[in-house]
Amino acid sequence: MKKLINAPDAVLHDALHGVEAAHGDRVRVSYDPAFVVRRDAPVQGKVGLVSGGGSGHEPMHGGFVGVGMLDAACPGEVFTSPTPDQMIEATKAVDGGAGVVHIVKNYTGDVMNFDMAAEMGRGEDIEVETVLTNDDVAVEDSLYTAGRRGVGVTVLVEKICGGAAEDGRSLQEVAELGRRVNANGRSMGMALTPCITPGSGNPSFELGDDEVEIGIGIHGEPGRYREKIAPASQISERLMTPIVEDLPFSNGDRVLAFVNGMGGTPLIELYVVYAEVAKIARERGLTIERNLVGNYITSLEMQGCSITLVKLDDEMVRYWDAPVNTPALRWGV
């Protein structure tokens, strides 16, 4: 294992120091319990947005803290959901009297820790709504599993809810909107290579020199199946088909298309994939009204990509376009 770190156990702590040093003009960092919070939090009268999850998915979530997006992010250890005390303290730190939305990716650990936070936080007198994201169509038999995983749509939910919260919308409205984005979003991912967590030091799975793993999550877990590597056009089709057919998206729909890198894939390849996604969308009669291409929800150094489509409505477009000023997403400000 070769990594730019000081010690496996120190990664999160050291990286938080880097975040504070680099973005101290926009965010503050609490180390114990660990969370990243908007400099100006709590914003009085505004609904607070808190997310969190394991580290190793950067820039998610810490890179999305700032005006127009999250008020706070709770980073767990690498690929390990954060703990209830982080969530409780972050929630308190961002409550401006209008309640707080927790954006939670649907993983057993994340859900249980946020649940415990809610139970333990009772009596704090902060109204909390939870938006659970579960957009990963790779998980098929969700009745016999922990349910679909929350992946790419989470970034979009955070941005769109962030815009709505900034616009003064109520706790219920922000949460409803987040749920609507999730309900209208579908994702699927694939890997060319595994990743190595600092704690384990070993590849998360073994892949042949000509194999790809289809239907992966974002924690280095193996996917649904593996197959021979194919041209980007076929791989894009492989991911797009289950996405488009699951919602289902139909001719005439307006969509946001998000091609996300898993962390180790060169941007030039993501653009190659985006070209294919645009072509497939066109063939299916979908109009891509907004897009995002880049590394936003990653799995350490894994090579591969995921595709997310969200069926848009006017309100989503409006809050997607709204100003945002975070380390990783910035526009309109």
Add this chain to the structure above:
Amino acid sequence: MKKLINAPDAVLHDALHGVEAAHGDRVRVSYDPAFVVRRDAPVQGKVGLVSGGGSGHEPMHGGFVGVGMLDAACPGEVFTSPTPDQMIEATKAVDGGAGVVHIVKNYTGDVMNFDMAAEMGRGEDIEVETVLTNDDVAVEDSLYTAGRRGVGVTVLVEKICGGAAEDGRSLQEVAELGRRVNANGRSMGMALTPCITPGSGNPSFELGDDEVEIGIGIHGEPGRYREKIAPASQISERLMTPIVEDLPFSNGDRVLAFVNGMGGTPLIELYVVYAEVAKIARERGLTIERNLVGNYITSLEMQGCSITLVKLDDEMVRYWDAPVNTPALRWGV
């Protein structure tokens, strides 16, 4: 070799399609000869900025085309400088009557192709100034080499010159400012892993499981020497010392610190490095007034990082802060 591509020879073309599909609201793409140009080019009365270089360094340069930064970027094949006809057409496309600055990284190929473009373009009646970047302190005996390479500082030159051009500064002023940024900038890079160009299919060099390559460029070329992997604190020191001592930077200097990922390094590791850079800067009495952390000038999927420091003056700060609206850098708009 596993890549998200359709064919090695088609990478550049396919990626340009992706860029056009994703960013058509801000840029136009010419395919033959290949260049990416601001949608609103030529901007009358504004100095035009053209850069270019091999592909595989994304988002550089195509991702820096837009208001407040480049007017056009000429992408060569992967790791191969572009050709004179691209530069000539791009220069014509952006000339708004106030002349054009070519920002050229100091590599034999880039320099000779831009030279030929200048010779062949004579008689086109466009005034052209060239800013050559050569900030890489890893190249020591520059008398006996092709001179220092242009690396990280190029991104900063493009941003700062872009701000000045947008502000209506003259051709001479913009070029002088670019040269000043370059003259006050120093960089050094290292790799944990090699990269694989689509055309070759093989790793650019072989590294042991516990080795790192110090003093690399951005084309997968081997570095100055290799050594055993060390903690991020030591590696940062290894890069910072020759940078700081070369200019030299001294106690009290105001600097911009740029920690750049080579493409395959997780962002969390770049923040670990940035924490170390901030510490070393503090110890040396340097005040980091601005910073940039992320993958901006990359070598395909290479893991590793580079550090760039620029000694700032007020004018540089002003144009660094100026609005920019490109696919890869956006603020103030």
Add this chain to the structure above:
Amino acid sequence: MAITRDETLDWMRRFAGEVAEHRQELVALDTAIGDGDHGTNMNRGMTKALEKLEGAELADSGAALKTVAMALVSSVGGAAGPLYGTLFLQIGNALAGHSEVDLAAFAGAWRKGLEGVQARGKAQAGDKTMVDALIPAVEALESASDLNAGLRAAAQAAEEGMKATTPLIARKGRASYLGERSKDHQDPGATSTYYLFKSAAEALAG
């Protein structure tokens, strides 16, 4: 025969030792069907738990186990944090106020712990989780006639339950995403649960 506070502390030290010793094994099991952090998570948690135990004034076994619970909840994260946290909290609550714990109290406390884990994680027997080691172990305690025998039977039952997870298809937790591919791997959480019973037998059986 009864369990004292100091024996409980010994149990926790031994459990922490087992987790540290088997950290890489737990990581490897979790790499195969999960995200490779279970060993690291449990080790971080039990290290923290021992730290807390050192500094604390502990009235009894119940107090000690509640301290462990809180340390785990606030340092482990993931699925294991809330699950082990709940387990220890329920056991600790049940044992609080008793300076000595007999077999009936101990088995009863474990039953509460198991119920807590199932309430939190919704896993049933056969879902390929730590519950598959817990259920037979708790039942062994409940049907034992003396503490020593009960502890040994529980450890053995946990081991068998752990091994029996191998052929199962996971229906809860991260491994469930793998569907059929989760077969032929032993569940990491069931494995750490076995170490918990193993160390209990070593520390608490006379």
Add this chain to the structure above:
Amino acid sequence: MAITRDETLDWMRRFAGEVAEHRQELVALDTAIGDGDHGTNMNRGMTKALEKLEGAELADSGAALKTVAMALVSSVGGAAGPLYGTLFLQIGNALAGHSEVDLAAFAGAWRKGLEGVQARGKAQAGDKTMVDALIPAVEALESASDLNAGLRAAAQAAEEGMKATTPLIARKGRASYLGERSKDHQDPGATSTYYLFKSAAEALAG
């Protein structure tokens, strides 16, 4: 004995063939001390050059070589594009207007080509570049007494010049960044230059 336009076209086809055949070799040489694209670059360029030659009305050898020059300049990029472009342009300019080319004219044209390459790239003998194959080959042409012998001697001299780059420390181009580490590797550009002379001997010597 003289060189015709059609022989020149044959030369270019053979050179393109050598480059295609040795693409991976040139890539491997450039991977060791450069960025691994020389074979791909030259192959892209010569493929383009042949395409252009197909469609063109070509008066003579000079016109053919100028067509190759422009194709290379606008499709190769990197260091090799301007250098080979300049080389072919200078040779083509010198030969333009001659329907048949004798040894003196050919050697003179190559001298111009060499001068062009050195003016563009500033490399001297011993800098570990294509110039190290060019200089001895051009000199062999200049000192030959007939065309056939001159072409064969030039190919041999280019090969020797190419091999002699191996122990050198690069002082120009990308390999120069490596300093001492550039030793013990043959220069890719000198290698492609050798193929240029090799195919010249095959196509043009009777």
